Amino acid sequence: MEKKQYSVEAIESGTVIDHIPAGQGLAILRQFKLLHPGNAVTVGFNLPSRSHGSKDIIKISGIHLDEQASNRLALFAPEATVNVIEQFKVVEKRHLRLPDTISEVFRCPNPNCASHGEPVKSRFYVKSAGGQTKLKCHYCEKTYSREFVTEA
């Protein structure tokens, strides 16, 4: 059973991000700075997927995603699932859901936004319209497409 579930090597402890839309695996690796020395990362591209035809998968040994990282991931691949692995077993399977708001993760791209240089946390309202995810800054009220917003 276990072997059938993952067609790339099993890990003892860590995180498996599954059901990433095919072709997005590399972007997510880059965006989320998942490559740390000392943590083995295994990636599978274009694996067969029952629901979507094909998918990408990322396995990171020794790392568990916190809420911030999960939110970030939801923004880029809301269809993905996050599996927490302990002793080669899935101990938790988290389905991602686009959060209503996202805080602290991204910096407002508006250079004239008053949130810069003040003791406040960045905050965006997440809207999805026509298949596109958009972020509206709580402070300057400007709306940005997801790709335009960078890490804080």
Added chain:
Amino acid sequence: MPNPLYRQNVISISDLTTPQLELLLHTALDLKARPRSDLLAGRLIGSCFFEPSTRTRLSFETAVQRLGGKVIGFSDGASTSAKKGETLADTARIISSYTDAIIQRHPKDGAARVLAEFSSVPVINAGDGTNQHPSQTLLDLVTIYETQGTLSNLKIAMCGDLKYGRTVHSLAQALKRWHCEFAFVSPPSLAMPTYITEELDEAGCRYQVMSSLEEAIEWADILYMTRVQRERFDEQEFAKIQGKFNLHASMLGNAKDNLRILHPLPRVDEIHPDVDSTPYAYYFQQATNGVYARMAILSLILNEEV
């Protein structure tokens, strides 16, 4: 029961519910019909203008004093500690310990919301960068209601610089709640941005682009004029559009009786002085309404009942 604006911040029109906006509107018209000089008695208001905006500042300070309140503050950020690098958070903590409410104008987008998060008293946004200027929108709504007797299902023509004009954006965003219909008249390069027209679509409001001001005049209940700035064009381009978005009395022959012409002022040549004496001109009354709109905001956030 306290009114729903008591001790609230007024940062953005989009924060206000439709009943709150209607309460503000009716309070403004009540204060115009029956002046009250006691609603801010004993209150001290901070007027913090980090960039100069004489008209807005005088309008707010007039509102405070007409209601019996007092004002402290500054009219130009150049002379304040912000220049020395003080954060808005610290400014908020200090000024709010002195005053009962803060009126703030600031060049940064979102500055009013940052200030409000650290202020112990209500904050009124008197303009934050290119973002919001809710008291301007309120005075526009007051004026439209006053001249038409309703805000519902009106035909609103907007003319001039619709791309950068913050006032027309906010006004369209506010009026969509009452299912108004819009016509936009502008040079193609200064057209209404799509994020606004998308919001109108979502709200189910109809809008159209009209090619001539005359066409809009025949159609509209309200004609909202704004200035097309020469600086936005090169000489050749400007020559092509010059005068196309300027209004003269001779163009008003086919206007409906109830047409009223508004303008956020100051105007340059987009409304010829010969329009002033027509029954359609309403921009000076509109400016006067600014004081009543601001009186309504101040009274409601500082009194449980008005």
